[in-house]
Amino acid sequence: MADNEPVLTVENLKAYYQLGLFGINREVRAVDDVTLEIRRNEIYGIAGESSSGKTSLIKTLAAAIRPPLRVVDGKITYRFGDLVIDPYAASKAEVDAIRWKNLSYIMQGSMSVMNPVRRVRKTFEDFAMKPMGVPRKEFYRRVEAHLDRLGLPAEVLSAYPHQLSGGMRQRATIAVATVCRPEFIIADEPTTALDVVVQKDVLAMIRNVQQEMGSSVVFVTHDMSVHANIADRIAIVYAGRIVEEAPTRTIFTAPKHPYTSHLVGSLPRIGDVTQKAALEGKPPNLAEPPPGCRFHPRCPLAIDKCRAEVPPLVNVGSDHRSACWRADEVRPPQALGTEVPA
Numbered sequence: 001m002a003d004n005e006p007v008l009t010v011e012n013l014k015a016y017y018q019l020g021l022f023g024i025n026r027e028v029r030a031v032d033d034v035t036l037e038i039r040r041n042e043i044y045g046i047a048g049e050s051s052s053g054k055t056s057l058i059k060t061l062a063a064a065i066r067p068p069l070r071v072v073d074g075k076i077t078y079r080f081g082d083l084v085i086d087p088y089a090a091s092k093a094e095v096d097a098i099r100w101k102n103l104s105y106i107m108q109g110s111m112s113v114m115n116p117v118r119r120v121r122k123t124f125e126d127f128a129m130k131p132m133g134v135p136r137k138e139f140y141r142r143v144e145a146h147l148d149r150l151g152l153p154a155e156v157l158s159a160y161p162h163q164l165s166g167g168m169r170q171r172a173t174i175a176v177a178t179v180c181r182p183e184f185i186i187a188d189e190p191t192t193a194l195d196v197v198v199q200k201d202v203l204a205m206i207r208n209v210q211q212e213m214g215s216s217v218v219f220v221t222h223d224m225s226v227h228a229n230i231a232d233r234i235a236i237v238y239a240g241r242i243v244e245e246a247p248t249r250t251i252f253t254a255p256k257h258p259y260t261s262h263l264v265g266s267l268p269r270i271g272d273v274t275q276k277a278a279l280e281g282k283p284p285n286l287a288e289p290p291p292g293c294r295f296h297p298r299c300p301l302a303i304d305k306c307r308a309e310v311p312p313l314v315n316v317g318s319d320h321r322s323a324c325w326r327a328d329e330v331r332p333p334q335a336l337g338t339e340v341p342a
Ligand SMILES: Nc1ncnc2c1ncn2[C@@H]1O[C@H](COP(=O)(O)OP(=O)(O)OP(=O)(O)O)[C@@H](O)[C@H]1O
Pocket: 017, 019, 028, 030, 048, 049, 050, 051, 052, 053, 054, 055, 056, 057, 068, 222, 286
């Protein structure tokens, strides 16, 4: 595989919750026309407020969706070495063969991976023994070496999940998800519910694992300061669509979408006692999104065109895409509340 070839290509992906309640069919357009590429050896953060479709998007990328969520259009292509696979065109056996070995998905909440009634050792066996395909002794040698690399004592293997602290459990979960050294790791809110100090440790661990293995990581969080800490590039999602995508520093210093500008500008800054202006209104109902730009009812820059025509996600600079008719008029955020990577 050429070095610059993306590991994941997503083209015009649409995934909807198709609901039939009391004989009335309804579609919640949680992922609506998403196009993106994930490169090798990068950390790609997906940001956006609650209910914007972040989890639905990465679940779809992870081929971990269940009805009523269905892919209704578009294409996903993973390239793992010589293996090129669209998980929605492939057989279940083909998808099972890449799971954990090439593609790992860490769902929201560490207990989603850990089996609460079995010792951590059993969770490692359940997830990793088959994909690794080595005798038990060699398997445990590799598991312990991996734990050691991640700074975790081998004793965690004998513990039950509830005996571990939240941070330790999340570290163990990341260890389970990465022990087969997957090329692609997808994580949903990997540090939410951890206190700030533990959060930093877990973020550093994800970064170390990613760098050591040269993997690609896609992760979701609504917390912009976590993105600032760890992401190489960020996609901002609003109402089921990517509205902006750029390297982290660009997102924080020169956004080209009013929603991004709001997200960055509303971050708290040390010593700043002024009240941040809240964004008026609520995100739209994804069963009946507004016409034109979905952000227009809340947008300070909205004009008639925004109410009528959907702005495409287009290049607005080097490695920078925005979906805004007035991208040129977006001003840098007033308050930078977080350390921005150089
Ligand atoms: N099982 C479901 N059936 C119907 N609609 C759903 C279902 N799960 C989620 N949705 C809807 O899909 C939309 C996107 O939800 P999603 O959970 O992907 O957002 P999110 O950005 O990850 O939010 P959060 O940060 O709160 O987890 C929301 O409107 C939500 O109400």
